[in-house]
Each structure stands twice: as structure tokens, then as C-alpha cells.
Amino acid sequence: MPGRAIVVGAVGLLTAVLAWGLFIALPRWVALPPPAVEPPVESNAPAAPERKIKARLFFVSDDGHGLTGVERDVAFGADPTAQARAILEAQLTSPEPPLLSAIPSGTTLRAVFVANGDAYVDVSSEIVSGHPGGTLSESLTIYTLVAAVKANLPAVGGVQILVNGKEVDTLAGHIDLRQPLVTSPTWVQ
């Protein structure tokens, strides 16, 4: 009898150890943080300059009826998607006066991706909630984004604007956003 009890106890202990190993120790080991990176050695050599490209960004024209292109240095992107992101982030940055942006303040870029030749620009909801409305203003807001991509990445076919990751009918009730758009000479001077 004592021998049987010892065997049962040993099996139970073994099972408990195995369970602890499988369910507690192993996951912790797998999830260990990577070894700390050694801090870079201080060097007196100047840092390599960040690569830039000249990009054309778009702002409200003096007469308020169109968009005017302005050249700016923008970070280089390794691929079309990265380049589109860099250009659009520069476009969404509030400009110094007297330049005036047609993008409502607070609008941020959520994502950019290129598929089947068209670019999809996903922006935050401030582009809708902060929009003043009206066909003119809405057109200028939309074509600012479209022109920023198309003027600098001519290989892109069209640009579709998404808001918070979703397709929208319009930004403010007027311009049809259900398909990719190309630059309109009506609005871009």
C-alpha cells in the first residue's frame, strides 16, 4: 500500500511540474524582452543627412477659388507608399502664414496604401467634423489631398479618400467620394 501511495504521489508531482512548465514557465520564457541594446557610442562625426525630395504641396490660392502648388523639402520614402505617406504628412502639417491650408486643423493621416494603381488615403474624422462645408471648401479640401499625391507620384492612377478607415459618400454633403479621383484643373491652378 505505501508503495502504491508513493507512485501516485510521484505521478501527481510530475504532472504538476509538467503543467507549470507548459503553462507558466514556457510562455514567460518565450515572451522575454529582447536583450537591452547597447547605447550608441558617442561620436563627434556629423550624422548622415536625412534624404529629402522636392515635393509640390497645395494651399488655398489668394483669390480663394483654387489651389496653388508650393515646392517643399519632404522626407524620402523607400517605396511609393512610404513616399506618399511622407508627402501627405507634410501636406497635413499646418503651414506658416500667409499660406492657408484647405485641410481642417487636427486632421491626421491614419494610413496610405497603393492597390491596383490607385492610392487610398485614410485620414482621421476631423476632416469631416472640422469642415466648414460648402461646395467650394469641400472641393479644395479633397483636391488638396488628390493633387498632393498625383502631382508628386504621377504613376498613381487615382486617389480615394477614406475617413477612419471607411469609404464615405462625401465629406460635407457635396463631392462624390465613392471612387478614386484624379486632379481637376478646375481647382488646381
Add this chain to the structure above:
Amino acid sequence: MEGLIIRDPPRTAVTARRVARPIAWFATVGLVLAVSLMVRLLGQGQTSLTLLSRDTRRALPLAVVNDQELVSLDELAAVFQLTVREEAGAVTVSSRGRTVIFNPEQTIASVAGRMISLPTRPARIAGRLWVPVDFISRALAPIADTRIDLRRASHLLIVGDLRVPRVTMTSEPQPVGHRLIVEITPSTTSTLTREADHLTLKFDADAIDATIPGVPPQGFLQAIRRMDPVTLAIDLGPRFGSYRSSTQAVDNVTRLSLDLLPLPSDGPSVSTGSATAGAPGAAASSAPGFAATPPAGSTVPTPPADLPTFGQPTSPIRTVTIDPGHGGPDLGVQGSGGLTEKTLTLAVGRRVKTLLETRLGLRVLMTRDDDRELPPEARTAVANNNKTDLFISLHANASFRPSNTGASVFVAQFPDEGLARRVLEPHRVPVFGGGIRDIELVPWSLAQIRYIDQSTVLADLLQGRIGATAPLDVRPTDRALLRILASANMPAVLIELGYLSSPEQEARLGNSEFQSSIAGAIVDAVVDFRDYLGRAPEGER
């Protein structure tokens, strides 16, 4: 024996009477003022809603607060057998297990679990809760067992399956006589009979929702009045000699055209000889839904066997849809002075509707006639489903530069019009029994492309008319990828009435005279466009 003793009133009583009299006077005056204030509060504008049901016809009093009409929730509870409970600031209205819950401090309500918006907050008047009239259609109708039809314009509340057609009337002078046009929606049978000094028009309905216009002095028609819930009386003037009538049933509307003709000795004779013999009641139209009864004992000549064709040639524009932009929580552009685009477009839209109906006798549909939000496809659906001849969307503009001013007119544009036109080309399909047939498939989202040329003509005409009364934008006509116009299956334009981003223009756009003049310009352009379509060869229409 103790005699009757008359004593002077004690000094204290006299003093009390002297004090009490002014107090009584003040109390009486105060009461009168309070009552008059209450009457004034309840009595602004339309004072009641007429409730029509199978069993009753009664008035529900309305209160007007901040230009919004409110109705007593207690009255509604009595009419619709509702249970109303108020707990912890929330009001619960129940009807057969379905509930509406709302907070009197808010403009939203939960209707059987769905959120709806109200045009204004409920109000407490004399301790009773009053709710916006729209509460009936938006909150009560969805939970009620019976059909509830609220007609805001005519202040009718129809409960149950009653036939209550809308009847609109316009009158216009003719070279010979006077014409009264009666439009009945939906199509309804009516009977026209001549009495001694008036014609009676009786509708086969439970009641009518009639808008009775004023009649200008002309000697043929003196007045139109309601005889009973389903009968109108048309009082005849001294110059009246005979009449003729014709009906047209278009879509779901019966249009009765009633020509009142002069006495044979009065003025020039009717050019078509047989028409002068148009006997009272003789011109019963062959159109279904109308019957005219000759008067008893009439001595007028017998009608000619071959009646002439009555009325004008068919107008190229009979129905117009006006679309006041935005609405509900979608305010559109907001001016710095507080004027919102949704309010402006509704105000101008109503003026345009009134002018089109009264001046041109057109049937006018509004995509919204109150403060509510509508998706773009619902707006064009109103026009397409009613086979409207014109679609006019009203908006106000905004610019990032406040110096921009002026009105402009937009026509639809499509991303790839060449491709869109190819999509619309007729498809050849084989038909049963052999042979080939061309069919046109029109995708809803591309419907407007067939009308771009006509819409452009209309835009140019609008530019000319509006430009005569209001400043125009630097680009007075333009094209844009307008969501609202793309699906319109008829000539369609979007009018930007001006810039609410300009304080100077906002003040002007808020002025009622300016709104009337711009509405008049739009109607003038519709007349121009009607003339243009009338002149254009059939193939170019």
C-alpha cells in the same frame, strides 16, 4: 323690547376694506394679465391640429415656442391611449408593450430601441409636458398599431386608413374666361355639379386636405369655399356663362382643368365655335376617376358631339422637385452671425415652391419640408420616383477666404464621362419570337449624364436671372462631382445661394426680401427653361 340697533361699522373694518380693495384690484388685473399671457403663448400662429379618424374630427391645441409647434403629451396620451410615466428625469410613453423614452431636456428620443431626433426640446407649460409636433410622426407612428399620417402643412393628423387626398388649386386668367386647375393627389374620383350660383366639386374620399387659394377679382369666379369635409363650392361671378372641364391622370395625380367661360354677349367669343356651347356639366372627361353631372332642369344648349381638345398643349415641365440642402443634425455651413445653411435653404425652397405653384401652376415636391436629415440617394429618389421634370438643389457656400461672395450654379460632372456615356449606350438583346431589340439600362449612379446638356442650359439661364438680382461668384457656373446630382434622371442643378462664410453676405441671405427676390429669379429661370424646351426640337429635349 330691544329695538333694532344700527351701528356704524367699527373703525378696524373700514380700514380693512380700504386695504382689501386695492389688493383685489391688483389681483384681478394680475389674473387678467396672466390669462392673456397664457392665451398669447398658446395662441401664436396656427392654434390647433385637426385630428381626423373614422369616428371623430376634433382639434388638438398647439403651442408655439421658439417658432416650433408643440402639442400636449396629455392630449396625445388620451387620443392614442398611451401610458405616460415620468421617473428620474426620463419620460416613458408606452403603447401595447412598445415604448418611447426621452429626456425633456434633450432633443433625442429612443423609439422601440432606435434613436430619433426631435426639432426642439419638449417644454413644460402650466405644469404639463408639451412635445414637438414631429414627435407624432417620428416617435408615436412607429409604435402605434394604427396608421398615423401627420400633414404639417395643412395641420392635419390622420389616424387610421382614411382616404384624405391633397387638393391644391390655382386659378389663372385666360384670353377668354378664367381657368381653375385642381390637382388631387393621390388620384381620386370627383363629381362636378352645377347649382344655381355655384359649382360643387365632391370628392370620393373620407375628407380632403385642401389648400384654398385667394381669388383675384375677375367676374367669373368669386370664391372657393368648403361646404363639407368632402365638398368644395366654387362661387360663380356675374360674367360666368358656362363652363367646360377636362381631366388628366398623370402618375398618381388627377389634374382637373375647369374653364369658366363668359356669357355670349360678354367680351370676345370663344374662337372654337363648338366650345362656346360647352354646357354646364357636359364636359365630362373620358379620363378615369372623374364624372360630371348635368344640372337638373338646365336649359343650356346640348353639348356638341365632338368636344374640342381642352387646355394648353402638354407643358415640357409639369413637376419640379426642390431639394433644400442639409437638415437635422447636418447644419451645413454656419455663418458667424448664426444663420445655418439648412435654415436658409428651407426658407428659400418654400418660397420657390409657393411661386412655382401659384405663378405657374406646377406640381412641386420638396425633398424635405421640415428640419430633418436625408441621405443623398433619398433626395434624388423623390425626384426619380415621381418622374419629376426638374431637380433643383439649394445650398449655401463657404470659402476659406472670407472675402469670397456671390451665388453660383453647379452642374454634375463624372470622373470619366466617356466611359459613363459608353455604359449608357443601348444594349442589343434578342427578344422572344426572334429579332433584336435595343434596351437602355441606366445605372442609378450615372442617370444624370444623359441630361448634362440640358442641365447646363438651365444653369446658364439661372445665372442670368439670379445675376439680375444678386451678386454672382467669380465662377458663376461650374461643374463638380456632385453626389446629389449624379443620380437625378432629369435636368438637375445645384444652386449655391451665396457665401455664409462672408458676414456681409450672411446678413443679406438672412433677409426675407432678398430670399424672395432670389426665389423669384429661380422661378423666372424655370419659365425660361420651359420656353427653351418648348422651342427645342423633340430630339433635343
